[in-house]
Amino acid sequence: MKSHRFIPLxxxxxxxxxxxxHAQSGAQKPAEKMDxxxxxxxxxxxxxTETEKVFEKLKSLEGAWEGSPxxxxxxxxxxxxxxxxxxxxxxxGHTLMHDLKIxxxxxxxxxxxxxxxxxxxxTHYCDADNRPRMIGKASPDGKVVEFDFLDISGHAxxxxxxxxxxxxxxxxxxxxxxxFMMPGDKPVRVHFDLQRKINGGSSTGK
Numbered sequence: 001m002k003s004h005r006f007i008p009l010x011x012x013x014x015x016x017x018x019x020x021x022h023a024q025s026g027a028q029k030p031a032e033k034m035d036x037x038x039x040x041x042x043x044x045x046x047x048x049t050e051t052e053k054v055f056e057k058l059k060s061l062e063g064a065w066e067g068s069p070x071x072x073x074x075x076x077x078x079x080x081x082x083x084x085x086x087x088x089x090x091x092x093g094h095t096l097m098h099d100l101k102i103x104x105x106x107x108x109x110x111x112x113x114x115x116x117x118x119x120x121x122x123t124h125y126c127d128a129d130n131r132p133r134m135i136g137k138a139s140p141d142g143k144v145v146e147f148d149f150l151d152i153s154g155h156a157x158x159x160x161x162x163x164x165x166x167x168x169x170x171x172x173x174x175x176x177x178x179x180f181m182m183p184g185d186k187p188v189r190v191h192f193d194l195q196r197k198i199n200g201g202s203s204t205g206k
Contacts, residue, residue, distance in 0.1 A: 054138045054145060055115050058166065059096055061087045061174060065194040069102065072189045078102055083192055085176075109161075122147045124161045130154030132161050143168050159183055172196040 048056070064086050071079040086099045098111035110125045113136070120136035131154050134147035147164040163179035176192045 049118055050138075051115055051118050051120050054120055054136065054142075055096070055113070057138075057142065057168070058113060058145060059089050059093070061166070062089050062096070063087060064197040065174075066197055067192045067194040070191045072191075075188065077104065078190065081105075083194075085192070085194060111164075120145075120147075121150075122164060124164075126154075126161055128155065128158045128160060130156050130160050134164060157183065162187070172198070 064084070066082065066084050068080050069078055069083050082103045084101045084103075088097045088099070089095070090097050094114060096113040098113070099108060100111075101108040107127045109127050112123050112125070114121050122134040122136055124132050124134070126132070130152055132152040133150045135150050136145050136147040138145050145166045149162045152160055159180055159182045161178060162181040163177075165175075165177045167175045167177075169175065173193075173195050175194060178190045180188045180190070182188060
């Protein structure tokens with residue numbers, strides 16, 4: 001069975017060469033007793049930072065979710081329509097992808113969350129053709145992660161996503177609130193109460 005782990009050919013070659021040299025030297029010299037007390041100890045994995053802990057909690061939201069948005073002020077094309085959100089951990093655990101789809105809306109925006117140095121960074125790839133970035137922080141009790149606007153690239157003249165809040169309720173329920181800043185700095189807030197989809201259905205337990 002083929003291995004799916006990616007190992008560069010140069011590394012394989014060096015490993016093979018090292019094994020051959022070690023075998024040859026072992027054949028020429030008698031075995032020596034190793035002093036294990038002098039052997040260097042493997043370094044312990046560093047403890048996760050507070051930012052990494054918050055990111056791990058966000059990654060616990062991985063899966064499919066559904067709910068209906070509540071929009072203030074109301075937007076008829078969005079308000080009350082069924083919404084489907086998929087969160088997926090990617091890039092070997094280094095990225096959390098947020099994929100939103102609202103029934104009747106032809107396009108769906110993507111959002112990526114990563115740990116950047118010691119910052120929790122969110123980048124929203126908006127259908128308004130811009131890419132705002134936000135910095136996230138958790139509340140003292142860890143139940144809320146709030147993202148504040150940092151900067152933006154692309155075309156911002158039609159408005160941009162400005163703020164996001166994730167609130168943990170329990171394993172199968174969480175809420176999200178996204179604030180879109182219209183031209184003239186007029187905010188539109190979209191709130192989702194979401195429940196996890198389990199085995200093709202929805203979780204209804206509290």
